[in-house]
Amino acid sequence: MLLASLNPAAVAAGADIGDAVRIDGAVLSRSDLVGAATSVAERVGGAGRVAVLATPTAATVLAVTGCLIAGVPFVPVPPDVGVAERAHILTDSGAQAWLGERPADSGGLPHVPVRLHARSWHRYGEPSWDATAMVMYTSGTTGLPKGVLISRRAIAADIDALAQAWQWSPDDTLVHGLPLFHVHGLILGLLGSLRIGNRFVHTGKPTPAGYAAAGGSLYFGVPTVWSRVAADADAAAALSCARLLVSGSAPLPVPVFNQLAELTGHLPVERYGSTEALITLSTRSDGERRPGWVGLPLTGVQTRLVCEDGSIAEHDAETIGSLQLKAPTLFDGYLNRPDATAEAFEPDGWYRTGDAAVIDHAGMHRIVGRESVDLIKSGGFRVGAGEVETVLLGHPAVDEVAVVGLPDDDLGQRIVAFVVGDANADELIAYVAEQLSTHKRPREVRLVDSLPRNAMGKVVKKELMK
Structure with missing residues (x-):
């Protein structure tokens, strides 16, 4: 079961948490999540694809959870996206309705509201692991955003591998204030918590004060968030009670790494991933955490560095190569773009990440940057x-x-x-x-x-x- 902590039978038998999710002033128990999200599932069941305006609210949590229960693929849409880009996402994805909140310009799509207090206890069968869970759009830095097909299998494999690497357990309280339309905030933060069974706290804006007040054991942030925390000695000191501080989505500057280590007593965990491959590399909770390095391949992930002449680069921490990988977390292609999908893979099946990297003798990876600009x-x-x-x-x-x-x-x-x-x-x-x-x-x-x-x-x- 993808959302393992929301097993209706287990929740009914008493495996409940009264504050499983805290977001935007709302507090949802596991029973609330099962009942309200199942009500959402009943309203969208049978739909081909729906759009979710991914604001950090309880409505978004229930919309996403309801779609996963019903087996309806959803399209997380950034709330601040421009009109032209939103129109492209809606048209390209073939979304049939807005589920939950909707923008002022809804693009002519019908609206299916999410009712926070509605409840249903209908039992749904678990969809196929190979079924598409969501279509997440890329940032569009090299043209119009492409729809990335992400399966239920890929999500489960990634969360389970990270749970192993980070010793992530139901005893954790995971805190972040990241957007719910990217891998970091949505798949790792929200869906990871609903699979692992830990408490999840969304702080709204990811401010140092908000992080300090949340009382978490596991914190997610991007470098901008961590640089602000490092600049606030009181907030940083409050995180000394945490278990892990995880940074991703961009390189963490070495000075910020060192400041966090000094102020919190924690060496940050750095990891690497993408929309197409989810998270594939990470330092471990029980392993070396070296500033500027994103760690080792997760369970099931294989990597290689390819030089300009097609040879495989030496693992000498110096030779730069094109990072390619194979992993159970890989996407199932770009929606409506067989040409782009084919270009993303080598003939022997290795995925071209588009990033340049080096690997040392111990297998630690350092990302040099995007091949196109870095x-x-x-x-x-x-x-x-x-x-x-x-x-x-x-x-x-x-x-x-x-x-x-x-x-x-x-x-x-x-x-x-x-x-x-x-x-x-x-x-x-x-x-x-x-x-x-x-x-x-x-x-x-x-x-x-x-x-x-x-x-x-x-x-x-x-x-x-x-």
């Missing part, structure tokens, strides 16, 4: 933008940084650093040259007020390359 070819050398960014973030005058390769008639690409902070450009260039090989130094440093970011806090480097 792998810089300058003067005949291949330079990972992430390595340069890590060094620059170690300079006390640098608050934020993004490194890109811009066209250069002589070098092919020149390394350019966009820096937020009270810094001197020439000093930063010399600083990198002292820390790394000379050819890895930025040829130019541009001081800016801020960096363009998406909803998950990731820097949108395409904006810097225009």
Whole structure:
């Protein structure tokens, strides 16, 4: 059963938690979740696909849970998405209705409300493990967003592997304030909790004060969240009672890693994943946690690094290769895009992540960045933008940084650093040259007020390359 903690028979027999989910001022017991979500299932049963406006509310929790009970694929739609992008998601997905909340411009789709106090105790059979659970859309950085088909099997495999790596159990209280339209907040945070059976607390906005007050044992955050926690000594100290602090969705700056370790007593767990593959790499609760490294393959995951000439890269912590993987967590293709699906895989079945990485002798992985924007070819050398960014973030005058390769008639690409902070450009260039090989130094440093970011806090480097 995908949502194992919501087994109706077990809940009826007394395996209940009065505060299984806390979100947006609402408190839901397991009995509430089973009864109200089953009522939702009855209202959408038989539908082909429905759209869910993924606000952090009880209505969203019940809409998602109801769809999974009924075996109806749902499409989580970001509440802040633009009109044109939302129209594309609705049209491309073939969603037949809005379930729960809906935007002011509903695109002409009918509306099926979620009634928080309705209850049904109808028993549904468990859908096939191979059935599509949801269609999650990519961020659209390389064109229109693509619908990623995610199966029930992939979700269960990923949560179970993470439970093993993080010693995640029903005794945990999981806290985060992340969006419910991405893998991190929705699949790991909400569905992970409903499968494992731990308490789940959504803080709304992921503020340091909100995290400190939640009293969790397991916290999820993106680097922006953790940098704010690290800047608030009182909030950070309150997290010392937690068991694990997990960071993902973007690289965690080494200085933030070190600050969290000093203030909370916890070395953060870093992990790596994508919409198409879910989480595939992670440091472990009982293993080494090294700043800047995202750990080992989860159970069932295989990885390889492929060099430009097609050879397999050495595991020497230096040789950069294209990261490819095989895993039980992989998606079932892009909706309506057989061409894009075929391009995502090698002929022998390995999935092309589009990320560049290095692996050390122990099998630890470090992500250099996206091959399209983070792998810089300058003067005949291949330079990972992430390595340069890590060094620059170690300079006390640098608050934020993004490194890109811009066209250069002589070098092919020149390394350019966009820096937020009270810094001197020439000093930063010399600083990198002292820390790394000379050819890895930025040829130019541009001081800016801020960096363009998406909803998950990731820097949108395409904006810097225009």
